[in-house]
Amino acid sequence: MTNPNNATISTVHTAEFTSGHALQIPTLRILQDDGSIYPGAEVPQLDQATALKMYDSMQFIRILDERMLAAQRQGRISFYMQCLGEEAATVGSAAALDDKDMIMAQYREQGALRYRGFSLEQFMNQLFSNEKDLGKGRQMPVHYGSKDIYYMTISSPLGTQIPQASGYAYAQKLRGLKNTTICYFGEGAASEGDFHAGLNMAAVHKAPVIFFCRNNGYAISTPANEQFKGDGIACRGVGYGMKAIRVDGADILAVYKATQMARDYALEHEEPILIESIAYRLGAHSSSDDPSGYRSKEEEELWRKNDPISRYRLWLVKQGWLNEDEDKAKSDALRQEILDALKVAEKVAKPGIEHLMSDVYETPIPLLNEQLEELKAHIRKYPDAYPVTAGRFE
Amino acid sequence: MAKMNMLQAINNALDLAMAKDDGVLCFGEDVGHFGGVFRATSKLQEKYGKARCFNTPLTEQGIAGFANGMAAQGMKPVAEIQFADYIFPAFDQIVNETAKFRYRSGNEFNVGGLVFRTPYGGGIAGGHYHSQSPEAYFAHTPGLKIVVPRDPAQAKGLLLAAINCPDPVIFFEPKKLYRASVGEVSEEYYEIPLGKAEVLQQGKDVTVLAWGAQMEIIQKAVDMAQAEGISCEVIDLRSIQPWDVDTVAESVMKTGRLVINHEAPLTGGFAAEIASTIQKKCFLHLESPIERVCGLDIPYPLALEKEYVPDHLKTYEAIKRSVNF
Numbered sequence: 001m002t003n004p005n006n007a008t009i010s011t012v013h014t015a016e017f018t019s020g021h022a023l024q025i026p027t028l029r030i031l032q033d034d035g036s037i038y039p040g041a042e043v044p045q046l047d048q049a050t051a052l053k054m055y056d057s058m059q060f061i062r063i064l065d066e067r068m069l070a071a072q073r074q075g076r077i078s079f080y081m082q083c084l085g086e087e088a089a090t091v092g093s094a095a096a097l098d099d100k101d102m103i104m105a106q107y108r109e110q111g112a113l114r115y116r117g118f119s120l121e122q123f124m125n126q127l128f129s130n131e132k133d134l135g136k137g138r139q140m141p142v143h144y145g146s147k148d149i150y151y152m153t154i155s156s157p158l159g160t161q162i163p164q165a166s167g168y169a170y171a172q173k174l175r176g177l178k179n180t181t182i183c184y185f186g187e188g189a190a191s192e193g194d195f196h197a198g199l200n201m202a203a204v205h206k207a208p209v210i211f212f213c214r215n216n217g218y219a220i221s222t223p224a225n226e227q228f229k230g231d232g233i234a235c236r237g238v239g240y241g242m243k244a245i246r247v248d249g250a251d252i253l254a255v256y257k258a259t260q261m262a263r264d265y266a267l268e269h270e271e272p273i274l275i276e277s278i279a280y281r282l283g284a285h286s287s288s289d290d291p292s293g294y295r296s297k298e299e300e301e302l303w304r305k306n307d308p309i310s311r312y313r314l315w316l317v318k319q320g321w322l323n324e325d326e327d328k329a330k331s332d333a334l335r336q337e338i339l340d341a342l343k344v345a346e347k348v349a350k351p352g353i354e355h356l357m358s359d360v361y362e363t364p365i366p367l368l369n370e371q372l373e374e375l376k377a378h379i380r381k382y383p384d385a386y387p388v389t390a391g392r393f394e
Numbered sequence: 395m396a397k398m399n400m401l402q403a404i405n406n407a408l409d410l411a412m413a414k415d416d417g418v419l420c421f422g423e424d425v426g427h428f429g430g431v432f433r434a435t436s437k438l439q440e441k442y443g444k445a446r447c448f449n450t451p452l453t454e455q456g457i458a459g460f461a462n463g464m465a466a467q468g469m470k471p472v473a474e475i476q477f478a479d480y481i482f483p484a485f486d487q488i489v490n491e492t493a494k495f496r497y498r499s500g501n502e503f504n505v506g507g508l509v510f511r512t513p514y515g516g517g518i519a520g521g522h523y524h525s526q527s528p529e530a531y532f533a534h535t536p537g538l539k540i541v542v543p544r545d546p547a548q549a550k551g552l553l554l555a556a557i558n559c560p561d562p563v564i565f566f567e568p569k570k571l572y573r574a575s576v577g578e579v580s581e582e583y584y585e586i587p588l589g590k591a592e593v594l595q596q597g598k599d600v601t602v603l604a605w606g607a608q609m610e611i612i613q614k615a616v617d618m619a620q621a622e623g624i625s626c627e628v629i630d631l632r633s634i635q636p637w638d639v640d641t642v643a644e645s646v647m648k649t650g651r652l653v654i655n656h657e658a659p660l661t662g663g664f665a666a667e668i669a670s671t672i673q674k675k676c677f678l679h680l681e682s683p684i685e686r687v688c689g690l691d692i693p694y695p696l697a698l699e700k701e702y703v704p705d706h707l708k709t710y711e712a713i714k715r716s717v718n719f
Contacts, residue, residue, distance in 0.1 A: 129696050130697075137698070138693070138695050139696060140523075156479070156522070158480075189452060192452060192453050192483060193455045193456075193483055194483070219452050220428075221424045222423065222428075222452070226426070226449045289431075293429075294428045350698065353698065353701060356690065356692055356698050356701060357690075360693065367691055368690075371660075371690050371691060378708060386701055388701070
């Protein structure tokens with residue numbers, strides 16, 4: 001017996017349900033908490049320079065997050081989102097890619113962005129919505145993007161990037177590029193209709209896309225056990241007919257290994273892959289959120305012990321690739337650099353008034369030019385009410 | 395009477411509606427234990443149990459479809475869409491299902507009693523995706539009622555009327571006013587009829603019309619104009635669909651002038667609909683062109699938000715243009 005998919009269907013003659021938990025996907029761990037390798041685990045091929053670049057990116061993000069959340073609390077920026085607890089997942093996956101593989105992220109993947117080479121100044125300019133921001137000060141803080149480093153600009157609506165990643169990767173394939181697209185999203189966003197659409201289309205059209213689900217336990221206040229039943233997100237990939245793997249998202253070697261394998265497979269076979277990374281969102285959802293209303297300190301402390309950076313640091317020290325004193329001095333210097341860059345970026349002017357209208361269309365339509373002229377005349381009349389733009393145009 | 399902010403008034407309305415009718419339920423993203431990201435459903439799960447106040451998975455189309463099904467069965471779901479900017483995955487369920495349930499079935503089935511609550515509007519440094527005012531998209535869909543309150547007492551009375559309404563209602567809440575707007579609110583159950591505008595101030599020179607969070611903006615402009623001797627009639631439309639043509643037309647026939655303000659972009663905004671109807675109804679009474687003070691025809695910006703918004707100064711200038719035409 002066959003179905004229209006030509007898959008062979010085995011038959012039975014007594015009615016029996018398949019359990020909703022029949023498929024249990026194990027979690028890949030390579031690195032132990034003490035920085036040693038699990039017996040029998042295979043360490044991915046990593047040279048010292050790459051390994052240290054990964055470490056530096058994680059440290060950079062940890063310290064940037066700490067500093068910028070404080071800046072938000074001081075009222076210097078309007079909003080912030082930390083990556084705390086998920087540095088390994090975002091850096092480790094980005095490190096396994098080619099620099100020209102497209103990254104389509106959700107909003108908590110600054111680790112991947114940093115690894116790709118987004119500079120401290122670029123981070124600051126976006127966070128302060130100033131005129132040097134590549135996004136022209138139009139989006140809330142942390143909505144980064146850069147064409148130069150193949151990082152698609154972030155959009156707040158959840159899951160919209162998932163079918164887009166399928167389409168982008170399909171186009172890469174048609175163009176004959178030996179590049180893939182990685183698509184990050186959370187376990188909450190995996191409930192959106194776009195998740196189903198994106199995975200199914202990628203599978204049907206054989207798009208070489210890596211779906212990277214950051215299952216971090218919470219969608220704002222909603223715990224994963226109120227988000228889905230069954231064995232997490234990885235098993236859904238199997239339902240769509242694609243390969244899937246689950247990794248410990250706090251284990252950077254496991255994340256790196258899984259993503260490297262996924263990339264090789266996706267390109268060789270022109271197929272999508274689903275990776276589910278299990279880590280924990282140690283910080284609040286955003287600077288507007290307070291987790292004390294929905295989870296306990298004890299729970300947070302339990303996960304804090306699973307810190308992805310300290311685990312990796314222990315391994316690097318064991319390898320003889322990292323000196324703890326030098327590391328400490330480097331972190332202190334970085335804190336100062338961040339503070340200095342912050343002070344510079346907050347003094348840079350906001351984008352000019354013409355950037356209200358630019359980019360709505362490739363060339364502003366007449367209606368927009370008319371509205372801009374009316375607005376300018378109005379601002380000339382009431383300059384004190386519009387201090388950001390008044391006096392900055394003829 | 396008690397002093398409440400808009401969130402407390404909404405919470406109080408939901409509490410009363412749930413106490414009064416077992417069929418009333420509240421759900422949406424983070425709505426359960428946490429009480430919603432703005433805390434509009436605070437303590438309702440504690441009081442009425444997890445079956446009647448709960449978190450949903452993160453899927454707006456799912457929330458809307460689930461609500462349609464529940465309402466079709468006869469219950470009164472009050473579904474929260476966390477931000478109006480995120481209502482679009484639910485657009486199909488709302489536009490093609492909610493709005494047409496009764497009509498397409500010849501009234502065999504309906505989803506009366508269904509309310510979508512959703513915070514809308516700018517003024518919170520929210521950029522494109524936490525600031526939009528999408529009322530006009532829905533106003534273009536026959537079968538939906540659309541309501542926007544301006545203060546806590548209005549929010550409570552209009553929400554209770556929406557829950558009790560035999561038609562589905564989208565209830566847009568001005569999030570900028572959630573905590574900022576505070577006023578005396580009766581603790582009793584009361585409804586404010588849908589579809590009725592309210593004349594807040596009588597005047598003879600010009601009618602100034604808005605809804606929701608823009609009411610305080612136009613009031614500021616009106617105060618400036620009055621200081622110069624311009625007598626303004628101020629109207630809160632309250633319901634976008636159905637909208638109270640008679641009250642607006644009667645006012646414009648008296649003043650001969652109309653200024654409409656909304657935060658959504660100008661083109662295709664609901665002000666266009668009002669202007670078109672009023673010029674027909676009041677053609678021979680109009681002394682000057684109807685003025686629209688609206689958002690620019692661009693996505694809602696961040697750094698230049700002040701420049702984008704139809705503020706009191708732009709409204710004041712429009713009032714003067716209207717009067718001095």
